[in-house]
Amino acid sequence: MIQAQVKKSLKGQQGDFVLDISINIQQGEMVAIFGPSGTGKTTFLRCLAGLEQPENGMISVFGKVWFDPIKKTNLKPQERKVGYVFQDYALFPNMTVKRNLEFALPANNNRNRVNELMELMDIVDLENRKPDTLSGGQKQKVALARALVAQPQILLLDEPFSALDNETRCNLQDEIIRLQKIFGITCVLVSHDVSEVYKLAQKVFVLDNGKIKESGEPAKVFSHGMTSGKFRFTGELLEIENLDVLFSLTVLVGNQIAKVAVMPSEAKSLKAGDRLLLVSKAFNPMVVKL
Amino acid sequence: MNKLFGRICEIDSNSHLSLVNVLSGNQVFTATLLEIPESAPYLKINNDVTLLFKETEVSIAKDFRGTISLSNRFPAIVNGMERGKILSCVYLQHQNNEIVSVITTASLDRLAVRNGDAVEGFIKANEIILMEGRWAE
Numbered sequence: 015m016i017q018a019q020v021k022k023s024l025k026g027q028q029g030d031f032v033l034d035i036s037i038n039i040q041q042g043e044m045v046a047i048f049g050p051s052g053t054g055k056t057t058f059l060r061c062l063a064g065l066e067q068p069e070n071g072m073i074s075v076f077g078k079v080w081f082d083p084i085k086k087t088n089l090k091p092q093e094r095k096v097g098y099v100f101q102d103y104a105l106f107p108n109m110t111v112k113r114n115l116e117f118a119l120p121a122n123n124n125r126n127r128v129n130e131l132m133e134l135m136d137i138v139d140l141e142n143r144k145p146d147t148l149s150g151g152q153k154q155k156v157a158l159a160r161a162l163v164a165q166p167q168i169l170l171l172d173e174p175f176s177a178l179d180n181e182t183r184c185n186l187q188d189e190i191i192r193l194q195k196i197f198g199i200t201c202v203l204v205s206h207d208v209s210e211v212y213k214l215a216q217k218v219f220v221l222d223n224g225k226i227k228e229s230g231e232p233a234k235v236f237s238h239g240m241t242s243g244k245f246r247f248t249g250e251l252l253e254i255e256n257l258d259v260l261f262s263l264t265v266l267v268g269n270q271i272a273k274v275a276v277m278p279s280e281a282k283s284l285k286a287g288d289r290l291l292l293v294s295k296a297f298n299p300m301v302v303k304l
Numbered sequence: 305m306n307k308l309f310g311r312i313c314e315i316d317s318n319s320h321l322s323l324v325n326v327l328s329g330n331q332v333f334t335a336t337l338l339e340i341p342e343s344a345p346y347l348k349i350n351n352d353v354t355l356l357f358k359e360t361e362v363s364i365a366k367d368f369r370g371t372i373s374l375s376n377r378f379p380a381i382v383n384g385m386e387r388g389k390i391l392s393c394v395y396l397q398h399q400n401n402e403i404v405s406v407i408t409t410a411s412l413d414r415l416a417v418r419n420g421d422a423v424e425g426f427i428k429a430n431e432i433i434l435m436e437g438r439w440a441e
Contacts, residue, residue, distance in 0.1 A: 239436040240356065241344055242337045258388030259406065260360075277359055277393075277404065280305065296338040297430040 019071040020061045026052045033224040044201040046215035054224045055204040059170045064091035097161030101173040103153040105145040111156050112141040118163040131159045151182035171203045209248040243293035251288045306403050307439045308355040329399035334375040335432035346436040354439040361431040362405035365424045366415050376427040
């Protein structure tokens with residue numbers, strides 16, 4: 015189990031606040047830290063990785079203490095077995111894809127690891143390319159491979175796909191699920207995207223102003239209490255159109271387009287780009303075998 | 305979506321399905337749910353819930369006689385209308401709540417619905433979603 019208690023004063027846009035959270039993560043689990051910008055999500059990841067130091071707390075990973083001010087323990091980032099994937103890829107621009115991966119390999123490690131990972135992730139064709147010749151999706155795939163090179167105990171994913179288009183994002187989410195199954199690696203995902211958390215995480219911690227407001231299974235936490243609505247999807251609002259006394263919403267759910275009719279009072283508070291939860295009862299959908 | 309606040313007064317379940325009666329004002333509403341008290345702890349007698357149902361799932365009848373399979377049948381007064389070409393909105397006053405029904409304009413004309421009319425509203429039990437606690441806007 016990973017136990018992380020982190021306390022640290024932060025400066026926010028709306029004034030100073032204290033990041034004060036304590037979470038336990040089971041081995042092999044993917045948990046998400048969810049919340050708006052500036053609530054301390056990234057700081058928490060950076061504290062796990064040793065890039066920042068909490069003022070107080072304790073971090074222990076599978077029985078080994080990484081941080082404990084009482085015992086004066088504070089492992090350096092390179093001593094913590096952590097893979098970190100950033101939103102902006104953070105690849106070395108002057109190195110080829112393969113060099114980027116090799117650079118992350120600990121000195122005494124088997125170089126085959128790099129080739130195996132490139133094959134597993136289907137990026138062998140890119141090995142001699144420099145990052146600036148790659149698409150956003152390819153860059154993030156390389157960054158993900160690089161984070162896995164050193165066989166980390168925890169994979170930290172900081173808004174990893176938020177700069178990518180929807181299709182690429184979906185593909186890379188599938189890739190994460192596949193890799194997590196293969197390596198059984200414990201992952202901590204920071205995201206403000208409900209559908210991403212829904213898809214990837216087994217457990218979500220909702221962070222607000224530095225504190226955990228809610229935690230649990232994403233389906234439960236994001237159901238807004240409507241657990242009896244069994245047909246539940248999250249999507250992005252693309253368009254609102256007037257239909258007689260009702261309004262029609264065009265919603266992108268995964269890569270499918272859905273249409274929903276709502277009352278004017280509901281449409282009024284919505285705008286294109288909003289994330290929506292669509293809820294219906296288990297009795298409603300008709301089913302056709304494909 | 306229509307929202308009515310109420311309190312669970314009766315639960316009948318088998319291994320997967322529940323029939324839940326909710327008292328709202330002095331009207332009992334019934335919802336069929338694909339969850340049972342063992343897996344959904346909020347399903348408890350006297351717990352506060354909000355009934356949620358779409359306007360398009362509320363039917364209206366005038367001078368209705370005979371029996372009907374729909375579980376939810378409530379008296380109401382027509383409190384306003386909004387007429388569209390195909391669909392129309394009917395505002396129903398039921399006790400202290402407003403329940404909105406969207407029906408076809410053809411039905412509105414067929415029923416000759418007028419403001420102040422006494423009508424009955426109908427909702428199918430499987431169209432009602434229960435939400436824990438009181439809906440917060």
